[in-house]
Amino acid sequence: MINKKSKDTSALFQAKLHRPKKAEDNSSWAFIVLPKDASDKLPRRGRTTVVGSINNHQFQAMLEPDGKLSHWLQVNKKLQKAAGIDVGDIVTLEIRPVDKEPDPEIPSDLMEALASTPEAKVTWNDTTNIARLDWIHWITSAKQSKTRAKRVNDACNMLAKGKKRVCCFDQSGYYSKAFSAPEAED
Numbered sequence: 001m002i003n004k005k006s007k008d009t010s011a012l013f014q015a016k017l018h019r020p021k022k023a024e025d026n027s028s029w030a031f032i033v034l035p036k037d038a039s040d041k042l043p044r045r046g047r048t049t050v051v052g053s054i055n056n057h058q059f060q061a062m063l064e065p066d067g068k069l070s071h072w073l074q075v076n077k078k079l080q081k082a083a084g085i086d087v088g089d090i091v092t093l094e095i096r097p098v099d100k101e102p103d104p105e106i107p108s109d110l111m112e113a114l115a116s117t118p119e120a121k122v123t124w125n126d127t128t129n130i131a132r133l134d135w136i137h138w139i140t141s142a143k144q145s146k147t148r149a150k151r152v153n154d155a156c157n158m159l160a161k162g163k164k165r166v167c168c169f170d171q172s173g174y175y176s177k178a179f180s181a182p183e184a185e186d
Helices: 004-009 077-083 108-115 118-125 129-140 145-160
Strands: 011-016 029-033 048-054 057-065 071-076 090-097
Touching: 011 029, 057 077, 071 077, 108 118, 108 129, 108 145, 118 145, 129 145
Parallel strands: none
Antiparallel strands: 011 090, 029 071, 048 057, 048 090, 057 071
16 A cells, blocks of 8 residues: 555656676676656665566665666566566656665674674664665775775774764765766667
């Protein structure tokens, strides 16, 4: 059942299914870049979990920021097959944000660091799933392993001091250009 808030934030649109230009296995996944007006209906510019349909096949997925104040959706081979779609197809999507953001998967390095820092773990457990998602996104967006390790350490230090939100992190990639949709092969 869609509540009133969900109706106000649902988006119906068509988009092309692209193959990424640079991928380890070009046959394993594809992607769709959301039109800006569809992204504008979502509650945030960062990672956002949505439910919806692609060519009338139901799915739930996390949208990634594209660095241009919009989002993109990775479409794995299983979803492509279930929806009967192929790279190059124009597909019809209807999406809306989930009512409650699901618990994010915690990377093992962060989980270990939290386990060894009880004060940080207390604050972590007291944050929202959206805040946790931002912490994880900040950590996993590091390009180098030493930067990632520093961010895990910094996160635990900030959380241990009671800080519930990561500061100075542009979750949309718009100002820092940290995030972008994959480049299309076509």
